Amino acid sequence: MKQFTFKQAKRRYQNWFWPMMGIYTAACLGGAYLQRTLETTPDWLPLVMAVGTTLPIFGFLFFLWRYVQETDEFSRLMQLESLAIAGLVTVGAAGLIGFLQLYEAIPTFPVFLLLPCFFFAYGITKAVRGKGACV
Amino acid sequence: MENRLRVLRAEMKWSQADLAEKLGVSRQSINAIETGKYDPSLPLAFAIARLFEQSIEAIFMPEEGVVEAAE
Known part of the structure; x- marks a missing residue:
């Protein structure tokens, strides 16, 4: 490559x-x-x-x-950590929302909102990790 | 792992951005290496050593426990 x-x-x-x-x-x-x-x-x-x-x-x-x-390798590490954490948060949120719907604790949740949820978690994690590692 | 990168960079009167530019990495990478928050890979360590015309061991020093464990 x-x-x-x-x-x-x-x-x-x-x-x-x-x-x-x-x-x-x-x-x-x-x-x-x-x-x-x-x-x-x-x-x-x-x-x-x-x-x-x-x-x-x-x-x-x-x-x-x-x-x-x-x-570069350090930025790659930061990116991958942020993506992994955002993915875990989103999957966890999807599971919670799914069970809340299953037990009829909440009405139907628009699934497409998980996408901005992922990018929001990604952005926050990247900012926090970047600050902790680079300042 | 400890290193002398900040000292060597200061001797050359380079900023972190200057060194990052010469190595083709981000300024954040240089900062993270200098502050000991990130240990570079072997290729990057070799590139740093080559840039300062020193051996890797002259720039990067492993922590005591690591050396003792290896012996």
Whole structure:
């Protein structure tokens, strides 16, 4: 695999991060707009809207993984720890919410909210770990 | 593991960012190594040693217990 310096890896990541976030935001807003304005929707439209909104997320995750592979070893460790902790928190939260729903303690929970939950936990963990290791 | 990275860097009048740039790593990596919060891999330790034209042992010193255990 080609070797990149930290700066190169970071630039390659950021070159794709912002376009992916832009497409994701546009897809979310576009989907919400279509849902409100269209009175009758063809059967295929919800599927296209759902997949169209999810594709940039997969794109973002791919470029995040590529960054993890290309960045320097210390940054890689920080990234992997943050991703692991965020994954554990999200899985734990999903389990708790699932059982709360099963025992009818809470109404139906929109599953897609687990995605921002994961990225929120990832961001917080990365900030806390980065501060502890680098200041 | 203890190291003399901060001293060597100061002798060269390099900032952490300067050293990070020369090694192709992040400034945070240099900070973490200097403060003993992160031990570099062998390839990075060799790169640091080569940059300062010293042996790895002259820059990185294992803790006493580790040496005794190896003996």
